[in-house]
Amino acid sequence: MPGRCGRAWLALSAHLDAARVAPRAYLTASWWWLRGKRLRARSQFAPLLGVSSKAYQLWILKQIGGEDRSARHASPPIVALVDIGVGRIGLNETLLSLTAAGVPAHLVDSGNVSALAETVRQIDWQEKPWLMPIMAGDIVAPAAVQAYRAAIIGSETRIIYADDDLVDGRGRRIAPHFKPSWNSELFRHFDYMTGACIARAQPEDLEGLSGEDWAGRLVASLAARTVPLHLPQVLHHRRRRPRPRIPATFHTPGGGLPPVSVIIPTRNRHDLLHTCLAGLENTDYPDLEIIIVDNDSDDPATLAYLSGLDPVRYRVLRHPGPFNFSAMNNRAASEARGQLLCLLNNDIEVVTPGWLKAMATQALREDVGAVGAQLLYPDGRIQHAGVVLGVGGAAAHAHRLLRPNEEGYFHRHALPQFTSAVTAACLVVMRPRFLAVGGLDEGRFAVAFNDVDLCMRLNRRGWQSLYEPRAMLIHHESVSRGFDRDPIGAARLARELAALQELWGTGERIDPFHHPELSRFSERFVVRL
Structure with a gap:
């Protein structure tokens, strides 16, 4: 039943579906809408309404209109x-x-x-x-x-x-x-x-x-x-389509892999760092250099932990001053000996020994720049499966909060693929390529979006970002540094967001690996309403 009444009925049905399936989330989204926080409300409504069985029917109604078929008998046949x-x-x-x-x-x-x-x-x-x-x-x-x-x-x-x-x-x-x-x-x-x-x-x-x-x-x-x-x-x-073929565990091709320099910025929270380093010790990789960049740790237990690390196995660089993720990584990269760099957050937990071989093998390809892993929250849901430009006016992690064994959007979260960007929480890139584009931007992106900007500069040189889900790790996101809820942090984030939009047009840009008819308000790939 096309027309305004038909659309209104389907829209109401979609809202009822969402309220029935996820009542708490629906009430939260409604509350933000009533308070006038429309962007925040849309970002929460979009995944709720997009998965409704009525969503696509609503979309179809919007497409109904006259079709010009005057050219259908023209050349070429x-x-x-x-x-x-x-x-x-x-x-x-x-x-x-x-x-x-x-x-x-x-x-x-x-x-x-x-x-x-x-x-x-x-x-x-x-x-x-x-x-x-x-x-x-x-x-x-x-x-x-x-x-x-x-x-x-x-x-x-x-x-x-x-x-x-x-x-x-x-x-x-x-x-x-x-x-x-x-x-x-x-x-x-x-x-x-x-x-x-x-x-x-x-x-x-x-x-x-x-x-x-x-x-x-x-x-x-x-x-x-x-x-x-x-x-x-x-x-x-x-009537039917070809099905995705979810790849098994990664098989490293014959031949040796080059040295990797793992760079870990840190501040206090030696418990997180200990878990991260223990995971590296259990990582199956032939040649690792581990560089820890310490940003003014003042916790006595952390200082004792750092001073007790084996200097043959671990290099600790002191980097005082305001937290600047880009500067810390750039400094370590300039001193690293590895042909490959692995940027790694201190709140990453290794769960499978072959993760780095998979990422390193992909990063050595001629057409690849930054390689990102599948990162999970501690509860097992996806935190990162590639980055999509334009979602929320900036860039967002694809398929966030999906469980890895769910179908999601045509199993995209489980398939290796090119993406516009990947997160620097766990990123592997060839050191010469990292240096060729100038590393991370210390001035414009001290904390946020530096990984997106890096990936875009690599992409522009023909080194495309790649998401590799067979490298799976746990990310205790922002545990050690905290979130930017203070006025200074919020102002810095606003500046970095404005810089990202100015440089890469993320306010209006449609990610080539996303779609104009998918919602720009949802990290889950759902139809735009």
Whole structure:
């Protein structure tokens, strides 16, 4: 029931869902709204409303409107290759949607070895068509051809992919997948393109393809030779999708790993530091240099602990003055001997011995800059699974408060992937690359957002940030330093936030690995309402 009444009813239903599922959180969000704290209220309402079964229906209603299909018969031609599947279930619906969209279709029997070869001979390759491999039962949106053709103009890519959703047994659209811009690392573990894309292929690209996964192998082959282009529109309504493949424990490739210098800023709280160092002692890594940067510890027990550390194993640098996380790390990095740097908070607890090998191996890649780990709160929920720009007007930790064994947003928290940034609470980067971009910014980002700024400067040089969930640690966040609730700390945080927004446009920026239709008020990937 579209229209204002329909939207109002769905909105009310979404609020009732949220109030029923999480009553305390809903009341808290409502309280902030009534007090006029709209930004704070939205940041708490967004994840509550976004997971409601009514959220996507509300989003769909907002999209209803006239569609200009005047360009659907224009060049270049788009030709569908329809995998008829088992029993041809849903084939008629697929063909009807292709006809309505003006897309000619060729049927492919994946159980017939010669079927694809026969299809290749039927296609008029002189017209330089784009191919649309889809499964029987999937439906193409009426506006798909126009949207794809508009994206083709001026593009050099060989793959253009779109967003999609599922159609349930009652014909309702559910479970939208608002996809990131091209993310080759994520695609290694999750084929989010096949079945919702068009491909500029040649006859030889299809030679030798057969079996149920012929379309996936075609898309993967082309993706290895081009940079796919994302079209952020829901153009495919599907019966099923490829599933993410959650990787097992990290297997370090053969060959030695270079020395790592671990840099740990600290102040007092020797109990936290002791736990952190004990974890490093149990870390499986061949060559570690451990540098502790002490910022004016004045607790007698901490001073005694630091003076009792083995100087052969640990270097303690004294760094007096106001707390400046960037300056402390930069000083240690300038004196470090390791080819790799590991920035590590003193409130990190190591839980698996292979975490550093996984991060170091990824950091040695030519296309990678900063590597971040999956960090958990002590209660087991996620504290960090990569950083998303623009959420809350700054940058926020993705998938925060999700439990690692939950599905979340297409298991993204459990998959290695490129991200815009990662946290410096546990970050590994090649020392020459860290120095090449000038290290952390001591002037503008003494405490907050220095990691985001560093990652963005590395990204700009072609060294992309990477999130590695197979490195899992516990983070007792801000336990030793505390939170910035005092006026001086709040003013400093405001300055650093303003600097981040000015330098990197996070007030308006859409993170390329997020999506315009995902909420900018939630760290959980939920639909924007």
